[in-house]
Amino acid sequence: xxxxxxxxxxxxxxxxxxxxxxxxxxxxxxxxxxxxxxxxxxxxxxxxxxxxxxxxxxxxxxxxxxxxxxxxxxxxxxxxxxxxxxxxxxxxxxxxxxxxxxxxxxxxxxxxxxxxxxxxxxxxxxxxxxxxxxxxxxxxxxxxxxxxxxxxxxxxxxxxxxxxxxxxxxxxxxxxxxxxxxxxxxxxxxxxxxxxxxxxxxxxxxxxxxxxxxxxxxxxxxxxxxxxxxxxxxxxxx
Amino acid sequence: xxxxxxxxxxxxxxxxxxxxxxxxxxxxxxxxxxxxxxxxxxxxxxxxxxxxxxxxxxxxxxxxxxxxxxxxxxxxxxxxxxx
Numbered sequence: 249x250x251x252x253x254x255x256x257x258x259x260x261x262x263x264x265x266x267x268x269x270x271x272x273x274x275x276x277x278x279x280x281x282x283x284x285x286x287x288x289x290x291x292x293x294x295x296x297x298x299x300x301x302x303x304x305x306x307x308x309x310x311x312x313x314x315x316x317x318x319x320x321x322x323x324x325x326x327x328x329x330x331x332x333x334x335x336x337x338x339x340x341x342x343x344x345x346x347x348x349x350x351x352x353x354x355x356x357x358x359x360x361x362x363x364x365x366x367x368x369x370x371x372x373x374x375x376x377x378x379x380x381x382x383x384x385x386x387x388x389x390x391x392x393x394x395x396x397x398x399x400x401x402x403x404x405x406x407x408x409x410x411x412x413x414x415x416x417x418x419x420x421x422x423x424x425x426x427x428x429x430x431x432x433x434x435x436x437x438x439x440x441x442x443x444x445x446x447x448x449x450x451x452x453x454x455x456x457x458x459x460x461x462x463x464x465x466x467x468x469x470x471x472x473x474x475x476x477x478x479x480x481x482x483x484x485x486x
Numbered sequence: 487x488x489x490x491x492x493x494x495x496x497x498x499x500x501x502x503x504x505x506x507x508x509x510x511x512x513x514x515x516x517x518x519x520x521x522x523x524x525x526x527x528x529x530x531x532x533x534x535x536x537x538x539x540x541x542x543x544x545x546x547x548x549x550x551x552x553x554x555x556x557x558x559x560x561x562x563x564x565x566x567x568x569x
Contacts, residue, residue, distance in 0.1 A: 311521055312520055312521065314523060314526070315519060315520035315521055315522070315523075315526065316520065318519070318526045318530075319516070319519065319520065322529075322530075322533070356517040356518075356520060356521065357513070357517055359517075359520055360513070360516050360517050360520060363520070364516075407541045407542065407545050408545065410538050410539075410541060410542035410545070411541075411542045411545040411546045411549075413542065414539070414542040414543060414546050415546060422546075425539050425543065426539075426543045426546075429504070429536055429539040429540055429543065430539070430540050430543040430544065432504060432506070457535075460538075460539060460542075461535065464538060
């Protein structure tokens with residue numbers, strides 16, 4: 249059933265595409281609840297890894313697995329995510345054992361650097377391989393292979409729905425959202441050109457943002473319910 | 487936003503989502519992001535929201551007759567498309 253959960257955020261991705269991304273949520277329960285408060289003693293953890301202590305490896309995985317998956321998935325998408333996470337851990341562990349991490353308390357920063365390098369290397373590789381494809385056939389169009397036709401249609405429907413939500417806002421609310429999110433204007437520029445004080449801007453933006461979110465969720469709910477109705481109704485006729 | 491972490495404000499999470507954080511601040515937040523499930527959720531929600539507004543605004547601007555509509559004060563975006 250396509251019913252929308254209470255706190256569901258706006259998403260243009262069709263349901264089937266979202267399921268792929270949700271693969272990154274398949275993590276041990278413990279890691280799901282990880283917070284800064286539960287962060288371990290970094291120096292001790294690094295020492296355990298240097299000693300090849302299995303408990304240290306487990307702890308490293310528990311603390312960073314979800315975050316690394318999240319970062320890689322956000323930057324590169326869900327394809328080959330498991331392999332990429334595994335490669336990242338491998339690089340981190342090998343580097344620690346080689347003694348490349350001189351300040352153990354900087355482990356978080358070190359992991360971040362490794363993950364960012366992984367992302368950069370992947371993008372470099374992608375650019376290189378696409379350049380080669382283009383050189384082979386200059387008329388080749390680089391197709392978006394991420395969604396199938398049905399998913400693309402569903403996504404287009406969602407975009408149209410969001411456009412109608414935007415249209416239904418007041419002119420001023422719409423202008424603030426468009427300037428801030430689409431044209432990425434600074435608060436100062438928006439205030440100057442729309443003749444708003446900083447406080448007015450904050451209030452208006454907050455209100456417009458909330459309104460767009462509420463209406464968007466409502467419309468998505470209606471769409472899900474109407475799809476369910478159509479399926480149920482056509483099922484009764486057959 | 488539904489998550490509980492209070493170390494970083496909603497505004498900062500949104501700025502990161504929009505790629506508007508300064509290098510140092512962005513680096514600190516990214517480190518935190520690696521170990522904070524709450525902020526991962528907040529950023530996901532913010533990413534979805536930003537993508538939805540951007541897509542809606544682009545679609546709105548591309549509507550038939552939209553470009554012939556009265557131009558907004560800054561001259562690049564029609565605020566009221568002709569219907």
